[in-house]
Structure formats: C-alpha cells, structure tokens
Amino acid sequence: MRRVFVTWPLPSASLDRLAAVCQVISNPREEILARADLIRGAAGAFALVTTLRDVVDAAVLDATGVKLVANVAVGFDNIDVDAARKRKVLVTNTPGVLTETTADLAFALMLATLRRVAEGDRLVRAGAFHGWHPGLMLGRDLHGKTLGVVGLGRIGRAVARRARGFSMRVLYHGGRPEDIGLEPRSLPELLAESDIVSLHVPLTPATRGLIGAEELGRMKRHAVLINTARGDVVDTEALVAALERGHLGGAGLDVFEGSPERPDPRLFAMEHVVMTPHVGSATVETRRAMAEKAVDNVLAAAQGQRPPDLVGG
C-alpha cells in the first residue's frame, strides 16, 4: 500500500476513503506542523496532503521524496510548483468547491464595511445604543454601485453574479471574459471607476504587491477595497497610509501579508476596516468538500490515473 502523509486531520469520511486504498498517517492534532515534523512525517511517503500553511519548497520535496502534493486549498502559493515540476512531482489543489463560499464572504465584507455592521455590533455590545435616531451610524449603499472585480476567475465570476442581484454595474480586469454584461477595463481604469474593488487573483510573482500606493491613489475617494484573495497582493503600508489619510472609505480584509499572516496592528483602531481571520472557505460543507477533492486527487494518482486537479501543467 502506498503511504500518504496528511498534515491536518481531515474529516473521518475522507480519511476512511483514503485509508481504503493507501496507508494513511495523519497529524492527529488541529495544529499546523513544524517544518521538521512535516519532513519527518512525509519522508518516504508517496503523497503529502497539505494545508495552505504548509510550505513545500525544493528542500521539502528533496527531503521527503514525495510524488504528489495535494493541497487542501485552491491557492497553492505555499508550494514551489516549479521545483515540483523539475522533480516530476505532481501538485493538485481544490478548485470549484469553495467558489460560492468565498464569494459569499466577499459580499459579507462589502456589506459589513459599507453598512458598518461590525462597528454597529461593537456599539451595541458596549451598551452605547440608547435608541434609534436619524443620524445614527449612517453607512453607504452597496446596491446600485460599481463593483470592480480584479481577477475574473471562478470566484471573481461568482462575486460578479451576486453583484447583479444587488443591481450593481460590474467591471473586471484579468480573467476569462465569457460573462455577458461585465465590462472589461485596464487595471487603472477599473480602479478609477469602481466604488468597490474586490480582489480575486492568485498570489504569483506578478500579483505580489499588485495594489500599492499608486493603485490605491487611483481609487475614488470613499471607495472600498475588499481582499479575500491573498494578503501579499496588497502593499499593507500603502493601504494603511491611504486609510489613515481618509483617501479610502474603508477596507474589508480576510487575508493579510506574511506567512503566517499578521494583520497590521494599525488597522485595529480603524472603525472603517472590517477584518476576518482568513475564513473565505471556512464552512463545514466546504471544508468537507475540499477534503473530498484532495482525497480524489490522491486516489487518482495512487491508482495510476491523472489527478483531476493538477496545477502547473
């Protein structure tokens, strides 16, 4: 039986399916493994099932000799795909199953930021709500606004579909222009025209720091930036500066720069910033579906078939 090392305890139904075909060794604890423990556990295994917190670089590939890395995430910036390709190691991800869930969270952040949902919750909990009055916590409408989707992939399109239900005009930059009614723009045009800019690009060398001081400066005053993609797509220093000088109306951030991600503490005092702890795909249903997809990929490879979700060619 081929050995599979799993770095995070998957739901038991998925582990059982894997165990029917492979010898499975799993980290039993819901804790990200230290690099040394990951290498020790995966050494000599056929496949390594990873979370997006597990860094799989050339040294890990060489030290373990795995033939497949199945990431339980759609993003795979934690894996050196070039190094894997050179070593003929297959890499897979979990596209599709988390699309709608992540798009839901992007919308939750838009609504929370524009309608001051988290701020209102804090006010009520602080005992500071003493009855309705007409000037209390005025926010901004989401419906009818112009949304700029940066990266029209699966998740970007799911966000665009939701936007139609909110009677929004949708601009997009990058991605597959198969949707009727969405308007293509260069990035500078999109930034200048949108009331809300929502990021849906993967983290690659080309998208690292994609939204910096110049890009934020192009955004409308009072526009809102939503990031459910990867923190490193945005230059945090530039974002904090734009928020501090009141250039932006706010930001809804599910992801943060760094690995592990570390929200900039200057954001904590900003009422017009809504932050969630990288929970774009974090629902019970979607986590199950992601685990199933990762298992499908390992099982295919273990049975000599092409895994359905190969990345990087």
Ligand code: GLV
């Ligand atoms: C989550 O961020 C993912 O890439 O699946």
